Amino acid sequence: QKYSKSAIIGIVGMLIFGTGTMISAKMMMETSACPEYRENEYKDIQKWEHGECPRYLLKKFEKPWYQTFVMFAAMVFCLLGHFFDLFYNDKKAKQLAEAQARGERLDEKIDKKVKHDWKAYTYIGIPALFDMAATTIMSYGLVFIDVSIMQMLRGAMVIFCSLFNVWCLKRKIRPYQWVAVFATTVALILVGVSCILSSNSSSAKPWDEQLLGCFLVVASTAIQASQIVVEDMLLSNIAAAPLQVVGMEGAWGLVTTLAIFWPIFSFAIPGPDHGHMEDISDDFYMVADSPSLVGMTVLYFFSIMLLNWAGMIVTQQTSSVVRTIFEAVRTAFIWIVNLMIFYVFAPHSVYGEQWTTFSWIQLAGFMLLTFSSQMYSGYVKYPKVFKYVFNDQKYEKLETKDEEENLV
Secondary structure, X not given: OOOOHHHHHHHHHHHHHHHHHHHHHHHHHHOEEOOOOOOOOOOOXXXXXXXXXXXXXXXXXXXXXXXXXXXXXXXXXXXXXHHHHHHHHHHHHHHHHHHXXXXXXXXXXXXXXXXXXXXXXXXXXXXXXXHHHHHHHHHHHHOOOOHHHHHHHHHHHHHHHHHHHHHOOOOOOOHHHHHHHHHHHXXXXXXXXXHHHHHHOOOOOOHHHHHHHHHHHHHHHHHHXXXXXXXXXXXXXXXXXXXXXXXXXHHHHHHHHHHHHHHHHHHHOOOOEOOEOOOHHHHHHHHHHOHHXXXXXXXXXXXXXXXHHHHHHHXXXXXXXXXXXHHHHHHHHHHHHHHHHHHHHOOOOOOOOOOOOOHHHHHHHHHHHHHHHHHHOOOOOOOOOOOOOOOOHHHHHXXXXXXXXXXX
């Protein structure tokens, strides 16, 4: 199939910015900087200026709530794209109306205008809470595991979407899809086992922390699947443009993060970060202390914003086949880039991933995961074994709904 230039730009953009999002998120967590000086904690050490703390006090920027904050802030900026689109369409509509009044015939069309509905702005707040929980838990998991492992474990979305669609939405799953779900489960087990076995390498976390990281990522995927079900129940009959949905979800998420959850985790819940689960003041101090963290924050911000823009183009101008294949390509690209970072761009540093003996197990899991996702979507068929009926409305929504998950 031949795609337009804008579709190709969207596909390339999703690959580049999708990879940039994951890579920058992990590199941010691996970067060390000076913590904020606290007299009660460092009373035997002279107060330091930015970047001048003793080397042994440098700590990694393992700040999941900070990344959640940046993600929602980037999503809010998608509203600018939405309003620009409205302005552009209104202007083009006036030009076409004036041309028609002069008796000119034009083949140019304008996009259908989506009415602003207060329900859309209100109801989006509920999925935003699910998104916030899923993103933060996934970020906690990313602290302990490699980003390629995390990306592959997100394949559990197929499992949870299938279960929730059967239990909550009373939809049916075809027999070949259940086989694909089983194959996906086996693939995820292989990926998880490779992660735990590789814990013996010098750069990896201990096996129990690796196991915790895998569990957190799978749990966050279950929450994302729940988000899809909630969106289906709340937003299916509400007219809203794609960038409007993304932007309002970001606005709700940003407000609840800043006003409720970040303060709670920073002041009310004890933890390892200056006595808190995550110290807000220390977050911004460390970012100001490190040009690398500033650069990665900017990269993360624009990657998320542009990823949503590219995703909108791909959704509008390509088929579900492209989006399904893209997920496998993006996962492979993330893994390859991480290997190149470790062996080429920043040799044997804290950044990137190294290839171990157990990476072959991860590769086998990835290949099985790719195959199972294609089988689940019906692109890999076994007509002598399974019956394929694609005009049944009981299945139709299930085929496409889990493809509309958040791209981040």
